[in-house]
Amino acid sequence: MSAAVGLNLAVAGLIQGLLIALAGLAVSLCFAVARFPNAATGDFMTFAAYAGVAAQAWTGSLLAGAASAVLLTAGLAVASYVLVFRNFRGRSLVAPLIASIGLAFLLRSVLTFFVGFDQHSFHVPIARAIVFAGARVRPIDLWLAGTSAVTLLAVLAVLFLTPIGRRMRAVADNPELARASGIRARAVMLTLWTLIGACSAVGGVMLGLQTVVVPEMGWNLLLPAFAAAVLGGVGNPTGAVLAGIALGLVQALSTPLVGFTYQTAISFILLIATLVLRPQGLLGRAEPVR
């Protein structure tokens, strides 16, 4: 593999990894604070992509489209918490997990009911790639990478630098102690779901910009997102982001060795290997026995 080929693979992998990281962060946040794996994350992304396409068609501006997608999806996530997930407090994680699968199906079918199965796409100027030290970088990649990185950092900043983020981490750490410290669950959960929605929305719009907008797009990214969340250490959002990026890179860089068909399987093999050798995740902390 020549350096240029490797470099190009790395660029592609990085973009892919940032997408997985966004989805993985949404999954991980939910797992850390609400304590269940949210299978509807992928369909939040799909919803965001459709919302973005529609809003772009309506306003004529990609920025406005993306912004409305973020707002609408955050609203959707909060609504799903209020209407569904709030009611599972104190039950095992299977119940909300199954309900989130149901929500995923419901969201996707409501979308297809109204807009059908046809392919849609964002309107973006298409430009030739810039060749940079042998690596081809598309201008859109720079935008995608930049936006994803900014979003990831923003979410982590909310989590680590703001009072509400601090409370969120406290709830994730020990829900009972959090209540006994006077932390109000409602505000924390509403913020959490807003973040989950926003994170999925940026991921969905990015995915839509890079590919095409179809009903199954988000669902297809769900497994890698779960993989990132687990690899990063269950309930460790920073870990999920790093693991997502790593997964994208590994997938891309492994192709010269395993070919394109096994590319996706690689991340799952890695996932299983990690669980066996290091059950707490690559960057995780040991889980207390519950």
Add this chain to the structure above:
Amino acid sequence: MPVRKWMLTRRVLGQAGAATALAAVVGRPARADRPYRIGALNPITGAGSTYGSGMQKTILFALEEVKRAGGVDGRPIEVYAEDTQTSPDAAVLAARKLIDANKVDAIIGTWSSSVSLAVLPITNEANCLLLHTSSAPALSTPAQNPKHLAWRFQAASHQIGDAYAAIAAHEKASRAAAMAFNNDVQIASVGFFRSAWEKAGGKLPNPVVYEPNRTSYAAELQQALSEKPDFLVVSGYVPDTSIILREAYEAGNTAKIVIPGWAMGPATVKALGAEVLEGLIVVDAVPDAGSAAFKTFDAAYRAATGNPGSSNIYAAMCYDMVAVLTLAMQKAGPSADNAAIAQVIPEVANPPGQAVSSFAEGRKLLQAGQKINYEGASGPIDFDERGDVTPVFGVSVFHDGKLEQRYLLK
């Protein structure tokens, strides 16, 4: 499509058929007491949903045309519609329902090879005809099609592969490359492309097989373009092809790209724009835009769906299925069973015989005892000994945002 209208259509067709039947009973008794039932089994939902409802509508309006032309002598026709969901399981149950509950004699319009392969044993066992639009080679092997009841209206993979090679020669390509979506049909067609191209003295590196649902095909493209080809076949479907075309442009690709017609939708043009598509070669067993059958089909299709007939090649095939089936029924006579009908299919579709472009024309000539050769909306519709249609490929090139047909491959 509103179901109420469809149910009405079904009933009207039945009644019209019954009237014809009554008239015919006097002369010829035999099986005329029982209508001939057709099952329209299309991919209304799932991966084939882009085409499915257009196919179903076409079958209904084509049968309507048959009825207006006076129907098949001595054979009233009923039609029942079902959805395959583009899934073999659902298709099997739907086929079962059609055969067992609705007692259909022919199933027409199955799409995607896995669906047709799953349905074929059922139709075969029930002595039911299967007219399909799938390209898997296995569908016409003696093992799978022992009674010769299955007929392929879509170009088989080897024919498409040969077409790619012919285009490469026509375009004077020196170094060719290929990418294929990871499924039976696409891998087979680039495989045939490779063998045809190498037989003609060219060389082709291993085709790059890619997975569906990837967020980027940059790496795959990079490998396909690594030998600096001047000719690249991308054999896939609409979503993945859209991504690949855009990424090829962004990567500064200079090779001529050829894609099959089914990988191109109205959304592709809208999404990519004229500049990206400029020079793209699209090959398809295109409806012979000049043919009379295509004009009739196109008008009816526009009326039924609001889209041009050229946007749904499978609908054109369904149109031809109805014509060929009813003409064969007409020729075989009202007492004929499916074996007899199947036997005369090549006789009404292949040369020699006077060229006809509709059931109405053909019926008149058959009544007069003449030989006919149906020339259809999706091509000339001539079958080989295995029951595969031998298509004519149209080669079109994008220029200034418009697809212009350049030449035909026969």
Add this chain to the structure above:
Amino acid sequence: MQGYLTAVGTVGGIYALLALGLNLQYGFTGLINFGVVAFYAVGAYTSALLALRGVPFVLDFAAAAVLAALFAWPLGVMCLRLRDDYLAIVTLAFAEILRTVIVSEEWLTNGTRGIPGIPRPFSGLGAAAGGFAYLALVLAAMLAGVSLTVRLVGSPFGRLIQAIRDDEDAVRSVGKSPARCKLVVFMIGAGLTGLAGALYAHYLTYISPDQFVPLLTFYVWIAVIMGGAGRVGGAIAGAALLTLFLEGSRFLRDVLPFVSEVQMASLRLAAIGLMLILFTLYRPQGLLGRVAR
């Protein structure tokens, strides 16, 4: 109509067998298996490939069940000492890996081309009688699954399983190994799933990788959740309800004239999703189940 009903019964029976397998794993033992479709595929491919090499049907079916169970073994050994949800993630990943292997390893599985021409038992009897005989075979397998479940649950082994659900440490303290019991259940469930796969392959006579998608796993989950996890009758009722639902929507179109067929498909999935949500929220024990723990 009889032939159609036979077909619906056959497919429903296969779903019921799948639901019984998952019910044993999740309903009785709490193992979250999200890779149902993988064991199903193992069974289907094993039996199909053996049958095409001339191995008698009885051995094909047995091999399908055994091999599916054997595939469950390493997964179980890896996961069952970890937290409950790890099994869920590993089985989900395993299903995807397996599908990729089936797609890629053409020498064995014929890749995306799939395997046509799988022989079907009783096909010599003709369409009607053969179909009926096959339905009888599927129902017999289902009843075997039911009786196996009933026997296991009512046995000292079943008692141990329930004890494990209550308190694993206490089970250890009396000298029994929870991991061993869970592994056994996981493998038996996988074996039932593999048998269902074999029945499916020989019924359809054609299998290809795109028939083994994750959606199928979720269908089986839906059957178990709706019917009632941890109840033998629940698995059967859930599978019946699911089949009725999937097939019934074919006829529903006639009474909903304002819905197009494309929209009908959306409505079908929407209804499944909504039912999952409502069941987990308001009736977690399912139609026939006892109160979920």
Add this chain to the structure above:
Amino acid sequence: MSLGVHGVNKSFGGLRVVDDVSFQVQAAELTGLIGPNGAGKSTLFAVISGFQPADAGCVRFDGHEIQRLSAAARARLGIARTFQVPRPFAHLTVRENLLTGARDQPGEHVFNLLCRPGVVRQRERQIVARADAMLEFLGLTRVAGERAGALSGGQQKLLELGRALMTEPRFILLDEPYAGVNPVLIEEIERRIRTLSEQGTGFLIVEHNLPALARLAARLLVMDRGRLIASGTPAQVLADRAVQEAYIGGGP
């Protein structure tokens, strides 16, 4: 037969809960283990019974090192334990709880279940008979068919003792067997323990009810803050100044 711990250490997150503890308990000599809360008694039990791995040191039973064996394997070897807070199988009936404790039920293997149902049934009959006798002894016959989760705390304590006895142990670790049990029953249990002890079953008992324990035990071990601070006959130990300090706390 004896049970010994040698230089056992166990820490949780930097906190040394068991600190270099060594002792040897003879089966013939019923032994009590006392000490204030947090002294590390329960953790030591967990280390001996295999529920927690020791950070250092080893556990010997009957002359064999057993610290590599799983908890279940140690129980099969004959070391039974109860838990400080009762852990019955809440959804099983009281009788089923006892049945689950019985050893050598071939019906707990699927192979036997399907291939040797007769053997399974026969063994089950024996086990049920033993369980019923146990119920009788514990005075739980009246609630035999009730779900264990519905019992009072004291009844659950008894049930747990019974379940441990069903494993036919050679050595029993009892973690506060009297907590929440009424005084009449305490004497009853005491008698039973004494009988078992005389028949050769070893006992190590953690108990806060010192009078009751002192009546029973031949020897007492005292732990405080992870260390073994005293051992001897009950009279010696209770008179020990250090023990009193550890228990009620020293004066101001």
Add this chain to the structure above:
Amino acid sequence: MSLLEVAGIAGGYGEADILRGIDLRIEPGEIVTVAGTNGAGKSTLIKAIMGLVPRCRGRVVFDGRDLLSLDPEDRVGIGIGYVPQVANVFGTLSVLDNLRVVEGVAGRAARIRDMLDRFPALAERRHVAARALSGGERQQLAFARALMSRPKLLLLDEPTAALSPNLVGQVFALIATLPGHSAAALLIEQRARQSLAISNRGYILDSGRVVLEGPAPELLGDERMARLYLGGG
């Protein structure tokens, strides 16, 4: 009027009751010890007052307000602080964040400075994740966190369990200063003598009921008390 009045409180987690009708009161600024054997229901009593026991009946009045209708987070708001026995700090948060996280504190920054002044060991390690603290530091942090909201009543669940002797002394000294900060304390202790020494009154629980109660000096001299613990020693 008493600061806290508990009347006939009963309940538990599973099907069986752990608390079986307990009456208890605490006056403003008073330190009250609750002692008893393991499983007597001491921790459950504290959690019930905090609102962390799912099934709970009876009457709990704090500062004139009925507590049972309030969520735990709201009980913090009206002046109850809680230091659990284990898991009493947020291990993944820094020391500073453990203090900042408390909601509804007027003049939070100043209050944090107060706390750090009061616990110099914490001030030194303010940016360290709490899980890296030693046992004693953790206990201090848990106290500081609970004191952040200026509680009128502090519920302490065995604060000296598993601490080294010199730390035990420190903790008791710390508790003894609480009334000076106008806080009452409900203290669960195994070291009954030391605990009663700094307490005004005490209660002894057994099997979810109060079996002995009275002023601390009386209890210390009560021979039943000694018997319960040392068998007449």
